[in-house]
Amino acid sequence: DGGITQSPKYLFRKEGQNVTLSCEQNLNHDAMYWYRQDPGQGLRLIYYSQIVNDFQKGDIAEGYSVSREKKESFPLTVTSAQKNPTAFYLCASSIVGSGRTYNEQFFGPGTRLTVL
């Protein structure tokens, strides 16, 4: 069964703690992404990676960190520096396209993070 998995589904964090969200894919996709979704808002890009051992900041990278040591895995750490971390976090993957390639992204089921 090919797909993207995220864990945990729900996560509660105390203020001042770092937490790491897991994302794994077996679609053999090169590119992986992390988004954050807040109520009534569109998805906002946190980090993305087009290839192993390389990643770039998205639009709202402050307070987050990532690693890409394996093609299949792209974990996200929410650090204590992130001022408002309560949100729905979505991981996605895609083939890497160029030009007119329709590089659709496919999403995992998400992790709901709540800061207590």
Place this chain on the structure above:
Amino acid sequence: RKEVEQDPGPFNVPEGATVAFNCTYSNSASQSFFWYRQDCRKEPKLLMSVYSSGNEDGRFTAQLNRASQYISLLIRDSKLSDSATYLCVVNTDSWGKLQFGAGTQVVVTP
């Protein structure tokens, strides 16, 4: 101005009726366009890509108007299961960075 704008709705639609809504985008260089569907508290799922000539997938029809920089989605013969939020998604560069609209909520009623 947001890069991708959508009417948030909700669009209340009687079962069996047709509903259509648009999405505008600001980057005239955008090449790829998609509609995603998102159910409450779930992940977005790809509904359809939008091609230059327009395309249809069953009861769903997508159109692209490059001159006016909008895409549209039409749902015919609405089903209760079509109730969801529909996200307009536009790429902003060649490698795949996507911009998501905040979504249009559709509620199909019996």
